[in-house]
Amino acid sequence: MHESILKGKKILIVEDDLSSRLYLNKILEKTEAILLNAGDGREAVEFVENDPGIDMVLMDIQLPVMDGYTSARKIRELRREVKLIAQTAYSFTGDMENMYESGFDDFLIKPIYSKQLIEKLSSWFNRDPDI
Numbered sequence: 017m018h019e020s021i022l023k024g025k026k027i028l029i030v031e032d033d034l035s036s037r038l039y040l041n042k043i044l045e046k047t048e049a050i051l052l053n054a055g056d057g058r059e060a061v062e063f064v065e066n067d068p069g070i071d072m073v074l075m076d077i078q079l080p081v082m083d084g085y086t087s088a089r090k091i092r093e094l095r096r097e098v099k100l101i102a103q104t105a106y107s108f109t110g111d112m113e114n115m116y117e118s119g120f121d122d123f124l125i126k127p128i129y130s131k132q133l134i135e136k137l138s139s140w141f142n143r144d145p146d147i
């Protein structure tokens with residue numbers, strides 16, 4: 017594998033389901049991204065508040081304490097430039113408008129596969145004009 021564009025990028029994974037969280041970490045470890053983990057929407061907002069170095073948030077929609085839409089909206093208020101990617105169940109795809117209004121840039125539909133995940137996340141860094 018050639019060097020990943022995700023290498024050194026700081027990615028916050030927001031997922032309440034432990035096995036899904038481990039799965040996403042296992043896939044993304046290969047890219048040498050710096051991985052952080054939050055288990056609910058409020059915790060995700062706190063991570064972003066406390067760490068201006070976060071480049072991207074990979075956010076589940078169905079989360080305890082604070083849902084993904086609300087969390088995304090708050091994160092977007094704090095950081096206009098952070099890349100916000102939703103990971104959503106198929107049943108939520110009817111809610112696209114809400115997703116974009118909440119500040120998400122893009123989304124992945126579960127189940128999420130390794131190649132698809134890495135390609136999607138990489139594509140957002142490839143869009144930076146300085147790369």
Ligand SMILES: [Mg+2]
Pocket residue numbers: 031032033076077078079
């Ligand atoms: Mg969930």
